[in-house]
Amino acid sequence: MPHVITQSCCSDASCVYACPVNCIHPTPDEPDFLTAQMLYIDPVECVDCGACVTACPVDAIKHDGSLSPVEQIFADLNADFYAAPRPRPLLAPPVPALQVRNGAQLRVAIVGSGPAAMYAADELLTIPGARVRIYERLQTPFGLARFGVAPDHQRTRGVTRQFEHIVSDPRVDVVLGTEIGAALSHHDLMAEHHAVIYAVGAATDRRLDIPGTELAGVGTATEFVAWYNGHPDHAHRSYDLSGPRAVIIGNGNVALDVARILTMDPELLAGTDIAPHALNALRHSGIEEVVVAGRRGLGQAAFTVPELAGLCSTPGVEVVVADEHLAALPADDPRARILRTARRQTGDRRIVLDFLLAPSGLLGQQRVQAVQFDGRELIPAPDGSMRVKPNGEQRTVPAGLALTSIGYRGRPVPGLPFDEATATVPHDAGRVSGVRGAYVTGWIKRGATGFIGTNKSCAQETVRSLVADYNVSG
Ligand SMILES: Cc1cc2nc3c(=O)[nH]c(=O)nc-3n(C[C@H](O)[C@H](O)[C@H](O)COP(=O)(O)OP(=O)(O)OC[C@H]3O[C@@H](n4cnc5c(N)ncnc54)[C@H](O)[C@@H]3O)c2cc1C
Ligand SMILES: NC(=O)c1ccc[n+]([C@@H]2O[C@H](COP(=O)([O-])OP(=O)(O)OC[C@H]3O[C@@H](n4cnc5c(N)ncnc54)[C@H](OP(=O)(O)O)[C@@H]3O)[C@@H](O)[C@H]2O)c1
Ligand code: SF4
Ligand code: SF4
Structure with a gap:
């Protein structure tokens, strides 16, 4: 029986280099690495040596025989990835060592201490004698690995050990x-340094431009996540969780995190890293249903398959999707399989995944009472993809709490150029345009997308640019 990669995979590819038979893909040099939702083990080629288990920083790899019932879907997901044959060199590509002139004298400052900063530091430390100074604005390091990753995702939060x-x-x-x-x-x-790497992340969020966002009871997932994770900038907030329904606008992985935290049994969160004020509020919550509203169809939803699998295995929570949305997916689509299996699970609280709803207003006098949506329908585009267009209908969903979860957004960094459209610092392979000695990595470089491990290859590219410049400098 082979080994299997499960939900907490953060795509850092450490396992790829540990595997003696190169049966974990996509590898960072393969074209689908950047779009893959996780990595997968080829069940036919795996020789069960267990080397990848030790290499994984988030305990994502398990022996097939030790998967829990809710993890069984991951055996299928790993195997499905290899349903079509793919070229498989005998060995994973070696990562080229950095060639550095006077490396022992290199001094680099890194701004920020999130995953991108950590992977940049790790790469710089491969240079004998090089020194790194990390500046973090908070009193607690590691960025979103501490203040973003959901408290019930303890295996993922374990990356902070690394x-x-x-x-x-x-x-x-x-x-x-x-x-x-x-x-x-x-x-x-x-x-004091030869170079500065900015790894400052994306500290704020995209704002939804519809009427009613100023009403009490309307907030953003960014702030809500920071609140339940005890971020010092957001600990003072309070949320009224007394109403029976919350609506989340947007359906990325952050929206699923928030929906899960709002509906799961708070006692399962006791003993995690959740902030005590949030645990207390959740213990007194009256929320029975969370509606997660996406503006496109189920087939175009922003959440990933591993996160959907995790959501559907939350004890005591029913995940509901209308038949009309499920019918739009091919029967063998993994999301359809996960959602059909989830139908067998009942619970005291419900998460409704709803689709084709474009938010148009937040209704209420002082407090939000409902969210209004314009209905949409799917139409096939000439290139075979599906587009959405308004269908002329409106839907009003009553809610005592409405959170927008439409993505994070970078902030300008004093002294560096800033592209307002992408909310990133313009760069060339990590070199900041027009500022001597400045480099970027992570979300401020790529925008707010990708998993913890995605920042590893991103940081490696930036450090390679930095070293190339250092080698030719006076
Ligand atoms: C809610 C949420 C949950 C997530 N969950 C997962 C998950 O389960 N698995 C997964 O693989 N990925 C997850 N991700 C994605 C992952 O967290 C990101 O890919 C990653 O954190 C981005 O790293 P970063 O270093 O660019 O930014 P960040 O992690 O945001 O780190 C930036 C750091 O810079 C500091 N900083 C900012 N400005 C300054 C300054 N001027 N001076 C000094 N310090 C400064 C900040 O305080 C922060 O510590 C999640 C993301 C979010 C938003
Ligand atoms: N466990 C994990 O691995 C994990 C957990 C959390 C976050 N992350 C990662 O962190 C990154 C950020 O996640 P995220 O959830 O904040 O962002 P995201 O994945 O970009 O999702 C944003 C959502 O907001 C919607 N949206 C954007 N603008 C909108 C508008 N004007 N009106 C209505 N809806 C709008 C998007 O819809 P469209 O799709 O239609 O644009 C999408 O559903 C992602 O890469 C994610 O995978 C990973
Ligand atoms: S158990 Fe061994 S052979 Fe199988 S994927 Fe892990 S490292 Fe590769
Ligand atoms: S987190 Fe990294 S080491 Fe673990 S399974 Fe995913 S890619 Fe492999």
């Missing part, structure tokens, strides 16, 4: 509670 190991290197110096751009400038950092 980050602790990186910062424990004597060549790394971590300065907490120091905001670059306020306490110190780019100029100040350049006085």
